[in-house]
Amino acid sequence: MKLGDTIQSADWKAEKHVPVIEAPDSVKADEVFQVTVSVGKEIPHPNTTEHHIAWIEVYFKPEGDKFSYLVGRFEFTAHGASVKGANTGPAFTEPSATFALKVNAPGTLIALSWCNIHGLWESSKDIAIA
Secondary structure, three states: OOHHHHOEEOOOOOOOOOEEEEOOOEEOOOOOEEEEEEEOOOOOOOOOOOOOEEEEEEEEEEOOOOOOEEEEEEEOOOEOOEOOEOOOOOOEOOOEEEEEEOOOOOEEEEEEEEEOOOEEEEEEEEEEEO
């Protein structure tokens, strides 16, 4: 078995676990642009002690390159846990992050998210160079 065999994907508009990548379709080479990744954009994902998104990773795979490159990892560590019990804590992080990126070749952004109950989920978005 390979790790890739365990990664699930679906349309994020119909499945609450799929990471959503919001970025321009086309960018200028070596010019900074914004990327937002989130889980639960269309259908909210629970954010409870028992059921939550723990992290999202974003990779860039340049067109024609064999490898992908990790460009960001975002951990969401507050899910309402406290010494008083599950879901009684003072903080709940939402699985969303915005970061700046620049690339010098066209390629694909790939996002992976980890749900503590339902495992790994992925999505991708092509980025062209204008």
